[in-house]
Amino acid sequence: MLQYPEIDPVAIALGPLKIHWYGIMYLIGFAGAWWLGKKRAKRLGWSDEQISDLIFYGAVGVVLGGRFGYVFFYNFDRFLADPLWLFQVWEGGMSFHGGLLGVILAMLLFARKVKASLFTVTDFIAPMVPIGLGAGRVGNFIGGELWGRETDLPWGMVFPHVDNLARHPSQLYQFALEGVALFCILYWLDSKRPARFVVSGAFLLFYGIFRFVIEFARQPDAHLGFIAFDWLTMGQLLSLPMIIVGILMMQWGKKHNIRDEVSA
Template structure:
């Protein structure tokens, strides 16, 4: 059993100005993705120029923040938003939805892909291996906030969180940091280096993230104001991950079927 280390969620405080670790984690994730994207573009790993890649990361960052906050509001906290609309601006309080952020990034890539004439999947296959960097940083931010803990456990790494009942719990935000962050980053970049067909990296991202999130949701407690949606175990996270798994599988099927068809035509 481990006691949660008390961490001040405020990283920097200058008079009335407070900069929270949670917000800084988003900066770290976006800046790291920007740096890696520029390096890959400079090496010729995309049809985009370095300035175009920088613009793409900027638009995707807007999609993450706007879509993430709007998605949390709609998927997880709509009654509170209707009661207090200004809450959507209080990012330092936490409350970001990955699935909303993902939809925001999709919108940004669709718009920018049309502007450049490259197509959606040219951009999504390039961006997908960068996303786990931000997921890792974001989950560390959740840990610093002491939120999104899991169910009680007797495992030796069970953790007592100060904002929860005093029993050891799964540190589910760290599970997500490991699976959705580090493991997903390594797998997608390993697959990328094997030059898969168009859409495959996007498909792998959707499928693997959906599976990882589904697994962690089994030990993570749902938001108290939502609870379980069905059968005493299905959460909102499960509900939002089902379509990702299905779409990821479909994209992989289409990508590799098209690749096999092209190979047979060329032989």
């Protein structure tokens, strides 16, 4: 049995200014995506400025979509009771699935700006997204949030601020699968220069599978519990459409074999 290390969530404190590890993880995610985007931009003939714009659009989509998704997917009752709570971002609360919808909308706007297909853009950014996902899960672990269910496995971890029970360190599971494994899969698949839709579909499919599986080890949100059947969580419910759409997109891409022009 392991003991949660009780890491101070504040990385740097300069008087009243406090920089949290979670915010640093966001910066790492965006910086990593920017670096990888610049490295791969030549294939589409995009400039460094366009890559910077792409990351800016994505960042806005993540933050706004993540916040709206958390409020509407996970705390809609609270929003109905206090609509202004939507804007109280300092209280925390972000949703991946909301962030995903926000990014898709942001990429649609970016695609129109650069006169490209939406799925040309999403295929391009898909391998970059796991960098932010992995960094975010490390931030969740440092913050001691989103812990797992009880377990008797030898790597079970006690989170003293929760209780004295050994629990799955589900944040680290998500880092390993949603961050490392998903990045490796998408980067490898992208290196094969597949048809349009395939990489985007693979992102939806594998993220959906990984999230669905990990939810069995992750503690459900206390105010929601299980959505159905005494085992289905909100995270699993929101991941099912991703799996279905991901499969359909990959099949569509392979069938129609539409390919973007790439630079040598």
